[in-house]
Amino acid sequence: MEGEGIDMSTVLSVRKREAGHRSTLTQLRKGGAIPAVIYGYKLDSTPISISAKEFKKFVQKNGRNGVFPMELDGTRVNVVVSEVQQCSLKDEVNHIDFLAINMSEELEVDAAVSLVGESVGVSEGGILMQPNLEIKIKVKPTEIPETIEIDITKLAIGDSIMVADIREQVDFDIISEDDYTLVTIMAPVASVEEEEVEKNEE
CATH class of the missing domain: 2.40.240.10 (Ribosomal Protein L25; Chain P)
Incomplete structure (x- = not known):
């Protein structure tokens, strides 16, 4: 937007x-x-x-x-x-x-990140984590986006989206580092505990 x-x-x-x-x-x-x-x-x-x-x-x-x-x-x-x-x-x-x-010079602003769609991983019981709600961008004042939308539909359990994954998809410079994490789908807590029990039993 x-x-x-x-x-x-x-x-x-x-x-x-x-x-x-x-x-x-x-x-x-x-x-x-x-x-x-x-x-x-x-x-x-x-x-x-x-x-x-x-x-x-x-x-x-x-x-x-x-x-x-x-x-x-x-x-x-x-x-x-x-x-x-x-x-x-x-x-x-x-x-x-x-x-x-x-108004003719670019400036650095924090833009909100909004997630679009329902992740495959979440529908399978995964837990959605959004560690960073904003990213720093450089943009002309008239082009400041209200939010930056990120499609999470294809995210499976264990997948993440970082700045590097969206850098080419937007029309402005992102100042935040490539490894700045925007969203992660974690494995359900119960399955993590079961895996640890299985490892201990081996």
């Missing part, structure tokens, strides 16, 4: 804020805003606040990997989310780091 569907007409309005006293930050959050910082292309690091409602709406529509068009003091900037700090007890965003980008 390519990032071309991003609605670049929706411009998020953000405001500069005073850098962080805790009481000020708490007040901001109570008022429905998220404290954030924006830095990067043609910008010094600037503390800002953004409407929590607008941010959530944009993420639901375009995904967290999307390019966020922003207006700061009358200037339009394009940014991506660099880091999000969330409250572990509530599903709330505490702070966001936004990276201002040059």
Whole structure:
């Protein structure tokens, strides 16, 4: 799924804020805003606040990997989310780091991996393990994929898919190493135990 569907007409309005006293930050959050910082292309690091409602709406529509068009003091900037700090007890965003980008230059982002299809190995009782949920890619901002889909239909018990197996199937550079494991089908626990018992009896 390519990032071309991003609605670049929706411009998020953000405001500069005073850098962080805790009481000020708490007040901001109570008022429905998220404290954030924006830095990067043609910008010094600037503390800002953004409407929590607008941010959530944009993420639901375009995904967290999307390019966020922003207006700061009358200037339009394009940014991506660099880091999000969330409250572990509530599903709330505490702070966001936004990276201002040059739309014509490639950048490194973490793209989510989604598995498609049902593995042969799983239907035979194997256990699906997904040790890494994201891979690092280098891509132009307008081409950031929402997810990278991996077909696992042919995976049998004992099989794995690593970055090396998908590198040629995608249209962008993958920064992650070739041996970075994305999915493995493990043998069922019971059969592993039976094999060990059999070995011990021999």
